[in-house]
Amino acid sequence: MLNTEPNIAFPDDFYEALVALHQDLTPEQSRLVNAKLILLLANHVGDAAVLRQAMALARHGVVPAGQDPVLQAVA
């Protein structure tokens, strides 16, 4: 079960560190660092159900404004 109650002892410290993590990075570098961070935390959590809940919550309310280029194949 995903914990969405406060769980971080010093939230402002954490938030500052999270932003500082991206200092002087280009958007592309930031994207890479974020991706690594997600992978590291996901592995730490491990629990597939919790990870799926977190993914669903992260995506919740985001109306897709882009489109993955999918090529239909018919033979």
Add this chain to the structure above:
Amino acid sequence: MSSSAAAAVDYQRLVLDYTRSPEQDAPAPARHPVVIVGAGPVGLTAAIDLAQQGVPVLLLDDDNRLSSGSRAICFAQRTLDIWDRLGCGQRMVDKGVTWNRGKVFFREDPVYSFDLLPEEGHARPAFINLQQYYAEGFLLERAISLPNLEIRWKNRVEALEPGPEGVTLRVATPEGSYGLRCDWLVAADGARSPIRKAMGLESKGRSFRDRFLIADVRMEADFPAERWFWFDPPFHPNQSVLLHRQPDGIWRIDFQLGWDADPEAERQPERVIPRVQALLGPGRTFELEWVSVYTFSCLRMERFRHGRVLFAGDSAHGVSPFGARGANSGVQDAENLAWKLRLVLEGLAPEALLDSYDQERVFAADENIRNSTRSTDFITPKSEASRAFRDATLELARDCVFARRLVNSGRLSRPSTYTDSALNTPEVAADGFSGPLVPGAPAADAPVRGVAGDGWFLSALGSGAFIGLLFSDGDTAVAEEALRALPAGGQALRQMLRPVLVVPRGVPAHRVEGVLVLEDTEGLLARRYDARPGTFYLLRPDQHVCARWRRFDPACLRQALARATGYA
């Protein structure tokens, strides 16, 4: 063809002769139990399997050549086990390059390596690499040694009329067309399947926005016989490269080119040679053997059985090449189909048994497509986020073990476990089996000793029959009695079931009338089957488990056999 003569055959240039069949002059279309269309690896495998089981087969091919170019080169253990059963596995392995290990590089560093066969006690390696024309050539030579298997080259099906009792065909030849009828038609006629088109059917899925260059290169090189995969190497920046060794000093190199590459320009030697030279380093000499630029799709037909027409291999489903799941899954289609068709033709099973072909192989195709799609999404990220995760995974993989498990350069072909097959008899929970050999799983191999000497379990089983496999503690008298009680189920059962008795190591296998006795020389068979004395397995003719119990009960066995032959 003798084997010494065969060694000199140039399979790439072999021209198979069209010969006129008397049936072309027959007043009415001749009727065949099975016609197979397409003499590729799948059609040939199906034809040999059926013929070996006593079913007369007519195989039609619209061409008169074997595979042009090396094409499918990776043949998996399960495929080799099948070809062993069909009498041509050894030639494949003798000629092929055996490999079990893969390495993945990111930029200049190795990040991950895997061993696909980390344990001893298997007759066959995880993979061999062998040009498709050799595989087809060896299958062909086996096929023409079978008296009840006829191949007609330059015979193209130009029209067909499927009916409830069979299929009527119009076949075009260099000397005009003629009619044929068959009870069952197997369409193994490839990705562009003319049979599928003629029936107005489709194979659907998605294509990937990427292009790859295949270069077969002849050279002296000292790379080991391993699968090497590079992400973003210095010699081909921002793209991936895959290297495989083939027989005859030939190396397969796949270069990822990206969606915007011009396929016509990229196959020109002046573009290909510098790419290869960059990989090998300056001063290395090589010759281009075969070059092709391709895109790929993952797709399948909705159903593989359409009445009396059965689709197998690329005609039924397609995958990306990463994972070697194309030809290997097609060969498994053929094996799955052959025994079922034979039982139906001989009146030993209802037609409904063929619905299990559809069910099991659609399930397998979905598994292959899922794995192949995941690999392709890793190799060819479809969005910026997807690329960021891919690069992050590769960078983390150097230091973090968990990330190595996420690196996906291809999840290599494994036979499917038909967990939900209607042919399975569910296990009794109280039997408390553990391990992977659940009903639906492909049977595991192990070294055994029979009266004829040392050998392997799977190849000892022979062809075409269900296997009643009883593990004993060495007191063979009790076991023998049980096994002799087996054929009490009547003629049909006797025809279908071959009893096999496994005795522990140290108890020499001896002759028992009507029973194959095998000594479990290294105890691996009992371990792999989680067997105790008294454990009984029922294996299907395609060597998948369909039932298992802790103790043998003839009534349970009869029920399980009925279920496994489509009567349930």
